[in-house]
C-alpha cells in the first residue's frame with residue numbers, strides 16, 4: 001500500500017464540476033483582475049471567519065506584509081513572534097524594516113508561549129508594536145491571554161492563521177451582572193487582523209497562490225484595499241507606496257466553490273486525527289497532539305513527537321508512507337536570520353521540539369484503511385526496530 005503525504009485529488013474531485021464551471025465563467029467574461037468573484041469571495045470569507053471585512057490578496061506572505069504595513073509597523077519597531085513556523089511569518093517583519101523578537105514556544109501546543117511574550121514586553125517596554133501569533137498546524141494560540149496582554153500594553157495583534165482556517169476558540173466573558181457568557185470565535189477574528197494562505201495544500205487552497213486578510217476595523221480595511229493595489233485611491237492617483245498584491249479572480253472563482261466544503265473537510269481531518277490519536281496512544285515514546293481546552297484543532301498537519309523521529313521517517317518511507325518535518329530547523333537557527341533577530345531567553349523548547357516532530361499524512365479523502373496502515377507500520381517500527389512498544 002502506498003500512502004502519499006499529501007493528495008488533494010480526492011477532495012477536489014468532489015467539487016471539480018462546480019470549480020470548472022466557475023473558472024470557465026471568469027475566462028468567458030475575461031474578468032481577471034479584481035472581478036466579481038474576488039468581491040463575492042471576500043464577502044463569503046468574511047462571513048465564514050465572523051469578521052466585518054476580508055481583503056483578497058496574492059498570498060499568505062503578502063497578507064502578513066500588508067497587515068504590518070497597514071498597522072504602521074516600521075524600522076525601529078519590534079514585533080514578537082515564534083521561531084517555530086514557516087519563514088514567511090518572520091520574513092514579513094524583516095521586509096518592513098522592523099526587528100523580529102523570537103520567543104519560545106509552549107511545550108504542549110508548540111504555539112507561542114504567553115509567559116515568554118510577557119517577559120519580552122517587560123524587557124523591551126515601549127518598543128514592541130505588534131505580536132504575531134501563529135496558529136500552528138491548525139491549533140489556535142491562547143488568544144484570550146494574548147489579547148488581554150496586548151490591550152493592556154497598547155500592542156497590535158496580527159494573527160497568522162495560514163494553517164488554521166475555521167479553527168474555533170471558546171471564550172467566557174463575565175458581564176457586569178457577573179453572568180458568564182460564552183462566545184465562540186474563529187481564528188482571524190480576534191486580533192487586529194487575521195492572515196490566511198490559500199496555498200494549494202492548505203485546509204482551504206486554491207490552484208496557485210492566494211491569501212486573505214480579515215479585520216473588523218473599517219479604516220484598516222480601506223487602507224489594505226489601497227495597499228494591495230499599488231496604494232491607489234482613484235485611477236492614477238496613489239496615496240501610498242503599495243504593491244501589486246491582488247487576489248487573482250481565477251483563484252477567487254476556485255475558492256468560492258471550495259469554501260462551501262471547508263467545514264466538511266475540516267471535520268474529516270478531525271476524524272482522521274482521532275483515529276491516529278487512539279491508534280498511537282502508548283506506542284513507543286510517541287506523543288500525539290495535545291489539544292488545549294476551549295479550542296478546536298483543524299489539523300492542517302497531524303504532528304507526532306518521538307526521539308526516534310529520523311529513524312521512523314526512514315522506516316515509513318521504506319514502507320511507501322509519505323511524511324515530513326515541519327519544522328526541523330527553527331528560524332533563529334536558519335542562515336538567513338543570522339544577526340537579524342532579538343530574543344529574551346533561550347529558545348530551548350523550540351530547539352528540543354524541532355528535533356522530534358514528524359507530520360503524518362492527513363487530508364480529506366484519505367481512506368481509513370490507509371490511516372490504519374500508517375498506524376500498523378508505526379507500531380511495527382517500535383516493536384521490531386526499537387522494541388519499546390508498551391502494547
Ligand SMILES: Cc1ncc(COP(=O)(O)O)c(C=O)c1O
Pocket residue numbers: 059060061062085086088089134160162163196197198199209210211
Ligand atoms: C504559518 C504560515 N505563515 C505564512 C505562510 C505563507 O503563505 P503563502 O505560502 O500563501 O505565502 C504559510 C504558508 O505555508 C504558513 O504556513
